[in-house]
Amino acid sequence: MGLGPRLDIRQSQSLVMTQQLQAAIKLLALSNLELEAFVAEELAKNPLLEASGGDGETVVVTVDREIGDEAVDPSGADELLAKGDDSGLDMDWREAALDNDSSFDVGSASDEGFDFDRLAGCETGLCEHLIEQLHGASALAEAIVKELEETGYLTTPLEAIQAATGTNRREVEEALALVQSLDPPGVGARHLSECLALQAKAADRYDPAMARLIDNLDLLARGQMKDLKRICGVDEEDLADMVRELRAYDPKPGCRFADKEPETASPDLFVRRTGEGWAVELNAATLPRVLVNRRYHLELKAGATDRASKAWLNESLNTAHWLVKALDQRARTIVKVASEIVKRQEGFFLHGVSAMKPLTLKDVAEAIEMHESTDSRVTSNKYLLCERGMLELKYFFASGVGSDDGEGAAAGAVKDAIARLIASEGDILSDDTLVDMLKGKGFDLARRTVAKYREALGIGSSIQRRRQRKIAGG
Numbered sequence: 001m002g003l004g005p006r007l008d009i010r011q012s013q014s015l016v017m018t019q020q021l022q023a024a025i026k027l028l029a030l031s032n033l034e035l036e037a038f039v040a041e042e043l044a045k046n047p048l049l050e051a052s053g054g055d056g057e058t059v060v061v062t063v064d065r066e067i068g069d070e071a072v073d074p075s076g077a078d079e080l081l082a083k084g085d086d087s088g089l090d091m092d093w094r095e096a097a098l099d100n101d102s103s104f105d106v107g108s109a110s111d112e113g114f115d116f117d118r119l120a121g122c123e124t125g126l127c128e129h130l131i132e133q134l135h136g137a138s139a140l141a142e143a144i145v146k147e148l149e150e151t152g153y154l155t156t157p158l159e160a161i162q163a164a165t166g167t168n169r170r171e172v173e174e175a176l177a178l179v180q181s182l183d184p185p186g187v188g189a190r191h192l193s194e195c196l197a198l199q200a201k202a203a204d205r206y207d208p209a210m211a212r213l214i215d216n217l218d219l220l221a222r223g224q225m226k227d228l229k230r231i232c233g234v235d236e237e238d239l240a241d242m243v244r245e246l247r248a249y250d251p252k253p254g255c256r257f258a259d260k261e262p263e264t265a266s267p268d269l270f271v272r273r274t275g276e277g278w279a280v281e282l283n284a285a286t287l288p289r290v291l292v293n294r295r296y297h298l299e300l301k302a303g304a305t306d307r308a309s310k311a312w313l314n315e316s317l318n319t320a321h322w323l324v325k326a327l328d329q330r331a332r333t334i335v336k337v338a339s340e341i342v343k344r345q346e347g348f349f350l351h352g353v354s355a356m357k358p359l360t361l362k363d364v365a366e367a368i369e370m371h372e373s374t375d376s377r378v379t380s381n382k383y384l385l386c387e388r389g390m391l392e393l394k395y396f397f398a399s400g401v402g403s404d405d406g407e408g409a410a411a412g413a414v415k416d417a418i419a420r421l422i423a424s425e426g427d428i429l430s431d432d433t434l435v436d437m438l439k440g441k442g443f444d445l446a447r448r449t450v451a452k453y454r455e456a457l458g459i460g461s462s463i464q465r466r467r468q469r470k471i472a473g474g
Contacts, residue, residue, distance in 0.1 A: 020319075026324045028333065032268045032286035035330075039288040039323075048297050048320040052289035053091040065237075101104040126187070126257035133182045140165060140175040144188070152254025153195070154179075165386065171183065186253040193217060199249040209234050213242050220246075223467025248342045267385035269338050271349065282331055283385075288326065292320045306419060333370075337378045340364045345396050350387060353416045359397050414443055415453050422459055428469070431464045 030038060122350050130145045143165060147156045152178070164173045179188040185202035189195035196214050200206040209232040213220065218228050220243065229239050250256070266286050272279050303309045309469060339365060347355030361379070365372040379393035395412075421437055422429060429437070434450050451461075460468065 002338055007383065008060060019324075020322050024322075024329070025377065027326055028374065029380045029382075031266075031381040032283060032380065039290060039327075042319075042323055043290065046316050046320055047300070048291050048293050048316045049323065050293045068097075077323075117181050122457075126254040129257055130179065130182050130187065134178075138175055140167060140171060141178045144172075144175055144179050148179075148188065148254065150254055151252040152184070152189070153252075154188055154190050184250070184253040184256065186250060192251060193421045195253065196246060196249050196250065197460075199253075200245075209238070210242055210245075213239075213246065217325055223464055223470070225467065225470065248319065266383070267390050267454065269384045271338075271342055271384055271386040273349070273387070278342050278346070279342045280335055280342055282335060287329075287331070290320075290324055290412065292317070292324060317337055331335045333374070334378050336365060336368055337370075337375055337384075338384060340367050341393060341396050348396070349388065352388065353412050356396070356413045361397060414438070414445065415457055417441055418450065418453055419457055419459070420455070422465075428462045428466045 023290060027035065027038070037378065039051075041282060043051060046142060070300070080301050098435055112196050112282075126148065127145055130148075134141055134145070138144075147161065148154055158169070158172050158176070161167075162169055165172075175206055180198055182188070183361040186195040187198075189198055193214050196217075197211065200210050200214065212232045213228060216228060216231055219231075225239065229236060230441060232239060232242070234242070239309060268286070270279075270283060271282050277374050286414050297313070341359070342349065344359050344367075344394070345356060347357060361372050361375045363373045368375075379397070382393045386394055417438060418434060431447050431450050431454070434454075438445055438450065459465070
């Protein structure tokens with residue numbers, strides 16, 4: 001075979017994604033509220049589009065029953081796991097204490113500098129509350145106040161504030177002490193221990209024993225009471241009294257001044273039971289609708305004389321038609337995916353999380369003959385409202401474990417069973433005991449799997465629960 005240049009003809013296939021196809025794919029991942037913002041932008045750009053004020057066509061799909069005609073659980077929603085107030089430290093405290101305050105450790109300068117934009121004004125109710133107390137006494141203290149997080153903590157290093165304001169370390173520390181003297185007690189703290197110490201001082205409870213207790217929050221979170229009695233130099237009764245005092249403090253004192261309501265998700269779909277099965281429909285209240293204004297198109301067409309105007313008009317018309325079609329296709333795709341989910345997880349809608357089955361995106365994709373990536377986009381940021389509450393579509397996808405019926409059980413069902421067993425325990429149940437009890441309920445799990453699910457629920461080991469019960473005097 002000779003060496004040298006030559007020409008070959010080859011045939012190949014490749015997928016070319018147009019801009020409209022890419023945009024249609026992005027539409028699937030948007031929630032109805034995000035879609036509304038997208039459509040508003042398109043309405044502003046394209047004069048041939050107009051918002052539809054009518055009801056339009058609502059996509060409704062009825063899913064036939066396959067499990068049976070059992071009555072809906074009259075209790076409505078699942079019973080919540082009841083956790084007593086005296087079961088130990090609050091979760092916010094426990095997480096921070098076990099982390100040794102590392103999440104609030106700002107003792108040294110970091111790469112993040114001082115945020116000058118925050119000096120312009122207050123954005124939170126906490127900031128305004130603190131500024132009013134200062135009465136203009138210290139500009140440096142006001143600058144520190146404007147650096148506080150919504151929780152009331154100061155995460156900006158003092159070195160950064162010192163460098164940005166052209167002051168020395170002593171002046172910054174004095175200004176911080178002034179901030180920490182304001183109401184509510186604990187504000188301006190740089191970590192959890194300092195926050196609790198400030199509140200103890202305000203309550204005139206900061207004696208040497210309390211100081212040592214606050215310095216050893218990690219031991220308290222683990223329930224190591226014997227070690228704490230030795231470190232604090234108190235007896236069991238005094239230690240219990242100190243713990244009760246500590247638990248009355250607020251680990252996030254600034255949150256009570258939050259002036260913004262938490263954003264709540266709006267349901268994209270409704271699921272309700274009918275005589276024929278389950279009706280799945282889109283939430284028309286949050287679903288934007290657009291139409292092509294053909295009359296205005298004819299008026300513009302009559303006045304378009306040059307080539308550029310005609311090209312722009314044709315492009316606008318094509319874009320308008322595409323958007324109407326893409327929105328319709330998006331709606332039908334979402335309902336199609338949701339209907340398959342409802343069909344596969346009918347046990348959940350009838351009996352709750354304990355009846356959930358293992359389900360993957362691949363299972364749904366194969367059933368409705370779509371690509372798995374399409375299902376992933378459809379289930380992102382989409383919420384379903386049913387008798388059992390509002391749930392994200394991704395909630396219904398879970399890995400499975402072995403069960404006696406051979407179909408397997410969803411991880412959520414297993415977690416629910418574990419939570420119920422521990423919530424109703426008399427004597428503290430070990431993980432080995434939980435394995436045996438779950439096996440009696442039809443779940444075949446290894447001990448390490450039970451421990452993993454228990455930890456995912458935020459439930460401590462049998463030793464930790466026993467110590468917490470002792471702290472609570474149970």
